[in-house]
Amino acid sequence: MSGVQNRAYLRHTGRIITDSRVTVVPVATTPAAPVRPEAYDTATRAALEHIDGQAVRAVADGRPERTRKGYAQDWASWSKFCADSGVPLLAVTSGTLVMFVEWLWTQPGWKKGTCTAPSTIDRRISGTVVSARTEHGVKLEEGVARLARNRLKQLVKEMEANGETRGRGQAAPLLVDHLAAIRAACPDNLRGIRDRALVLMHFAVAGREHELAHNRVRDYADGTGGLVADMRVSKIRPRVVPVPYGSRPSICPVRAWTAWKEAAALTDPDDYAWRRLHSRWHTLMEGGLQPESIGDVITRAGERAGIEIRFTGHSPRRGLATSSRLKGHDQIVIAKQGGWAPRSKVLAGYLEVVDQSEDNALIGVL
Incomplete structure (x- = not known):
């Protein structure tokens, strides 16, 4: 190949020789334009819908x-x-959701002689919208439930103006003094040791019933100055919660957990942390407590201590938020402990009750 031919060949292949060195020069190419979504063929659309x-x-x-x-x-x-109304099943629209709210308002509630609570109606709206989208593939307009929720607010205002009440109301907060009374009333047997540990840990992690029901022994690991509780199964916000030793040994969640773990011989890290007990003999049974059973333990613990307030499975969670606010902790710190959204309206409502009594315009006036 001659010098001229060699140079032409190298130019053609993108290589040019300069001072006995080879320099690679990219060959300019024009990439093909991507196919626009509106130009997809039928097969492609079907495949994407399946995905x-x-x-x-x-x-x-x-x-x-x-x-x-x-x-x-x-x-x-x-x-x-x-x-009942003749509305097509998949006709989830702003108007039909308003009709749904008004229909639910007239339906019976959880107990005979009561009507459906506003919180239940709000949840029904959310569940219907989510199910229509995810289970039935209905494409809903953005903010489809806004009008229905506005109608619900109107009905609630009318209810309050008429002096009517619906639902069970918010769970009563289980506070530190209640913890001390519950701890003192727990019997010195395996059931008492379990109940004491469960109530204290429930409070410490501001847990939800289902979060504790899913906990395994390995989810409570030794940490600096206490335990690290892994709330890994949560419908809202899984989290890892530091649980330090309490300044009062009698209501310290770390010491109570250690006592329960040793008394129940919980040596298998994959075993349930909160075990079922035989109703008569108080011996360990297979499997862990169900979420509803977690709440039952809390309720019975309060009754055993002679506390007139009826606690539920949500009471320790609200109690931690209330008690922490009384000690001056910020909402973001409390939210992190309990897995609330940083600006949770529910949590803000709990804290507002505390703030109204602690920072009231009448303090020092009358």
Whole structure:
């Protein structure tokens, strides 16, 4: 190959020789324009819809069982409304959701002689919208439930003006003094040791019933100055919570957990942290406590201590928020401990009750 031919060949292949060295020069190419979504053919659209459907199903199946049951109940309520009113089942619109709210307002509540609580109606709206989107593939307009919630607020105002009450109301906070009374009333047997540890830990992590029900022994690990509790199963916000030793040994959650772990011989890290006990012999049984049973332990513990307030499974959670605020902690710090959103309206409502008594315009005036 001659010098001229060699140079032409190198130029053609993108290589030019300069001072016996080879320099690579990229050959300019024009990339093909990507196909726009509106130009997809039928097969591509079908494949993408199938992928989207599988993704939605995977996320839905990954929800906690309690959440799935709740959504199923909400959709069942919507289905009954549709059958009663003649609304097509998948016609989830702003107008039909308003009709749904007004229909729910007249339905019986959790107890005979009561009507549906506003909080239940609000949850029914959410469950219906989510189920329509995820379970039935209905494409809903953004903010489809806004009008329905505004109508619910109007009905609540009318209810309050008429002096009517609905629902069970908010859970009473379980406070530090209550913890001391509960601890003192727990019997010195395996049930008493378990109940004491469960109530104290429930308070310390500001837990939800289902979070503690899913805990295994390995989820309470030794940490600096106490324990590290892994609330890994949560329908809202999984989190790792530091639990330091308490300044009062009698109500210290770390010491109480250690006592329960040793008394129950919980040596298998994969075993449930909160075990079922035989109702008569108080011996260990297979399996852990169900979420509802966690709440039952809290209720019975308060009754055993002779406290007139009826506590529920949510009481320790609210109690931690209340007690922490009384000590001056910021909302963000409290939210992190209990897995609330940093600006949670629910948490803000709990704290507002504390703030009204601690920072009241009448203090020092009368």
